[in-house]
Amino acid sequence: MTSRPTVSRRGEQVPASPIRALAPLAAQAEARGTRILHVNIGQPDLPAPPEILEAIRPPADGVIPYAPSQGQPDTVEAWCDYYATVDVSYEPRDVVVTTGGGEAIGFSLVAVADPGDEVIIFDPTYASYLGFAASCNVKLVPVPLPPPDYHLPPAEEIENRITPRTKAIVVINPGNPTGSVLRQEELAAVMEIAQRHSLFVISDETYRELTFDGRQHVSALHFPGMEESVIMVDSVSKRFSATGLRVGCVASKNTEVSSATLRLAQARLSSPTIEQDAVVALLRNPTAYTTWLRNAYQSRRDVTYDALRTVPDAKVARPEGAFYVMVTLPVADANHFGRWLLTDFERDGETVMIAPGPGFYVTPHMGMSEVRLAYVLEESRLQRAVELLGQALAAYPQRLEGVA
Ligand SMILES: Cc1ncc(COP(=O)(O)O)c(C=O)c1O
Incomplete structure (x- = not known):
């Protein structure tokens, strides 16, 4: 039998x-x-805002083609225009459009870590990181965030978790599920540790604009000299109230990361075409x-x-x-x-x-x-x-x- x-x-x-x-x-x-x-x-x-709803249109000739694996050229450029509005500088060659931020998480973990490698993450975290890490055999090494405000612990508590297998630190800012917004000095401490130990920083800035009481969002890309270490994970889902559109991106100034991400994107051919076109107008003028x-x-x-x-x-x-x-x-x-x-x-x-x-x-x-x-x-x-x-x-x- x-x-x-x-x-x-x-x-x-x-x-x-x-x-x-x-x-x-x-x-x-x-x-x-x-x-x-x-x-x-x-x-x-x-x-969803009218700019998106009005832009979801069937193509004139009825043909719905694959988009390029990197993304529709207008959408890639529109992401760069969007980043310029938040003082972040990316060029089209740095950006790969993804099917939501979820895919961006998966691509960035695979791009930086081999099976058995370690990625430091603040705990609690957005649950998709657990799922994607398990699917590619990457070990998440948690750094506890104490309730009730869930801010980062002293730098030693991050640094003493680094081993020869550590490849990256994940930062979600503003935080899901915590609702905390990192202060400049907290993020600076993470960036400094990453620099000293040659680690990537996977910076998930999906909620970038949602900071309250006049708090300024500090991006990982605001730290000069770290541009090639930062991998931006992003999505229009929350900032444009369009979760089902499934448009996100990975952006990186590190050419090897961009190349790996593009090849991962080629493996899945492309992200949905009509949806990518639908976000262009708002990405260009989001404020x-x-x-x-x-x-x-x-x-x-x-x-x-x-x-x-x-x-x-x-x-x-x-x-x-x-x-x-x-x-x-x-x-x-x-x-x-x-x-x-x-x-x-x-x-x-x-x-x-x-x-x-x-x-x-x-x-x-x-x-x-x-x-x-x-x-x-x-x-x-x-x-x-x-x-x-x-x-x-x-x-x-x-x-x-x-x-x-
Ligand atoms: C921190 C964080 N990153 C990424 C995502 C994924 O967003 P998307 O809907 O674009 O897959 C979410 C969604 O909840 C999130 O909270």
């Missing part, structure tokens, strides 16, 4: 997305007639929209944070950027609490869906009392979502008393 073929260890080890893990339970709750306030996923409720967006999310941040501060035993710091907030709750198992919200709780026909903290951590068993909320709903809905969270905690049978 023949045995069944088996999947690879990598295939087995790629973790499920913590953001989507509870989706089947949400579908069951909805089937029972419960309305769900979704603050679990960074899916803005905002329509009015991104300024409006920053103000809108700052206001949503205020509403969410003020509401969270009234939840007994919740520990939270005021988020500085992106559109996420990590909250420490009086629960011992955030995964269980997240499931329970969908299976056993409702008030007036409604419940709230959160992203449990552990899925954002590289380090096992971390984040057991943390949840991430994405403030991507209208303000009154955000208020209601936090109100439901407070009511749920009061009713949760496994609530821990007097701790958070």
Whole structure:
């Protein structure tokens, strides 16, 4: 008798997305007639800006061709124009258009690290890094970020994790899931360590414009002398409220990185053509929209944070950027609490869906009392979502008393 073929260890080890893990339970709750306030996923409720909607057009001759692997020439140039608006200088030869920031993460990890190599990452982190690292056998080495504000630890704590196999440091700024914005000196410390140890810096600046209370975003590209070490991971998903368009990029001034990225891009032929064309106008002239967006999310941040501060035993710091907030709750198992919200709780026909903290951590068993909320709903809905969270905690049978 023949045995069944088996999947690879990598295939087995790629973790499920913590953001989507509870989706089947949400579908069951909805089937029972419960309305769900979704603050679990960074899916803005905002329509895409008119510049994008008007630019999504069928081609005149009906032919939808492959785009060049590097990207549509206009889109590549438009990315460079966009970078000029945020004081970052890239030329067309530095940019490869990707199918979302997700693909940019995968390309950059493969471009810098071989199987068994190590990449330092701040923990908690955006969960896709865990998935892509597992898929290419790259070891993520976590540096813990302490709650509630999740800022970087002293430089020694980063530096003492470097080994002969370390190839890069990943910086997500502004942070997902943390909502923190790196100060100039924090990023300077990372850049200095990278320079001294000849490491790449994979700088994920997907939320670049979403910095609140007048904070200036500092880009890894603002450090002279480090241009060839920085690999920019980027996406229009959040800054243009267009997650489903799937347009991102990898940009690098290091010709070997650009060449490797382009060859990876050739392996998948191209990114979607019509979608790339649709972002050109806004990339060339982004500021009015991104300024409006920053103000809108700052206001949503205020509403969410003020509401969270009234939840007994919740520990939270005021988020500085992106559109996420990590909250420490009086629960011992955030995964269980997240499931329970969908299976056993409702008030007036409604419940709230959160992203449990552990899925954002590289380090096992971390984040057991943390949840991430994405403030991507209208303000009154955000208020209601936090109100439901407070009511749920009061009713949760496994609530821990007097701790958070
Ligand atoms: C930090 C970070 N990087 C990259 C991405 C990927 O974005 P995209 O939707 O373009 O794949 C996300 C999406 O949530 C993100 O939060």
